[in-house]
Amino acid sequence: MPRAFIIELPCLEHSAIGHAAHLVEMLRSANLVASLRLGRRAPRFGWRWVDGQGRPLPAMPHADEGAAAEGPAQAVFVSALHCPDIPSIRDIVAAHPALVRRITTAFDQGLAVCTLGSAAWFAAAGGRCQGRLVALPWYFMGGFGLDFPGIELAEGQPFVDDRPWLSASHPEALAPMAVALTRHAFGDDLAAALAAVLQPDAQRERATRAALQDRRIPATRNSVLAHAIAWLEARVEQPYDLQALAHAASTSPRTLLRHFQQELGHSPLDHLHRLRCARARVLLEITLESVPSVALACGYGDASAFRRVFLRYVGMAPAAYRERHALRAPRRRWRVDALDGRATGIDV
Incomplete structure (x- = not known):
């Protein structure tokens, strides 16, 4: 028992x-x-x-x-x-x-x-x-x-x-x-x-909204850095393009790099990796999608590259993170009862 x-x-x-x-x-x-x-x-x-x-x-x-x-x-x-x-x-x-x-x-x-x-x-x-x-x-x-x-x-x-x-x-x-x-x-x-x-978690809230692809730039956020961050958040799964990012923020790539380094201490690419890992954390916690599927949803076509990035920014591999933080057990622990249609847990 x-x-x-x-x-x-x-x-x-x-x-x-x-x-x-x-x-x-x-x-x-x-x-x-x-x-x-x-x-x-x-x-x-x-x-x-x-x-x-x-x-x-x-x-x-x-x-x-x-x-x-x-x-x-x-x-x-x-x-x-x-x-x-x-x-x-x-x-x-x-x-x-x-x-x-x-x-x-x-x-x-x-x-x-x-x-x-x-x-x-x-x-x-x-x-x-x-x-x-x-x-x-x-x-x-x-x-x-x-x-x-x-x-x-x-x-x-x-x-x-x-x-x-x-x-x-x-x-x-x-x-x-x-x-x-x-x-x-x-x-x-x-x-x-x-x-x-x-407990409230602002990072998870932002990542979840981004995962739903329902992001818009608020009219009150008019700084170069804010526009750039909002542009990245709305395109987490898309390839990184510094030139396009700078254009969206109405500045040059060099100036944009300087803004990120001065205000955040890291590059736009680093920031994108952080956003992608935040989304990946949410998907690993609340879905049963495979690691390659999560990688693709976060902009990584190569699951091995995703695992390396996730390990660097989160401190553990995606599978280990899911094992520790997932709210639901893997599919193999669950079945549907043929008599009443209810999901029930089973030991494996």
Whole structure:
């Protein structure tokens, strides 16, 4: 049976349950990415909603799905509290000694303890966080620093992985927390794949749009360099022609070379190779096209030349890159069930 990583989700009357549910949705995304990449061999996250005493809460988002994974909890996530002020936070923590003991035990057992915002008070109350670093909203730092002077406050860091304590200051930092949990549970490859799904990536966005061949030069981009870059982006798969590129940018080849070197530190040809490799990364990640087909789509008629360029600019061969970053497993891992037409994963 594939290995599972179980996260316990304690909820109190004052807990921001929606944020915990948001983390669950990202764990579901991690499970989906893992299944696309590995089929039936994929590891998976499980989760258990419990109250402050550790008793199950079945009527919670995706509770049955999370409970399907068997095994002991390996992490605890405590969501932020809906409180008007810091004294209210202190009162709630004092009123729930069982949850404080549960988190203290988790630290002692080496489990990952994850907190969002004001939930850091629960982690700190057991005395196991001395000398550690915590991410907090700025408006809680003063009170928390007075209560726990031995814990270092992270300035300008919305997420801190000071394992076994993982802390997020704001809900926006739950995505890097989910990625860190995936790395801790299942390794770098699945973590990188999840990060590609959860977190914005401007380079991938540009490469994807270019791959769709739907690029136009915006009217506001009127510099020589901007026009040249836009011209290259719209013609990634076409042969390199310095004279035509300079003509499109309304300048001479010599001046264009100088602009690229001064502003970007590389030549137009280097820039084209980077654009092509960016497109190739996207195609290797989200399609099942062969490496020669990807090479052709990126302007390389010779697959061997493409492999050399990709290795130089990306740091690994195309096949190795796909093995590490592809969101879906190769075709040979999938079949269509003849009875109901659904795609199912198979081990090979």
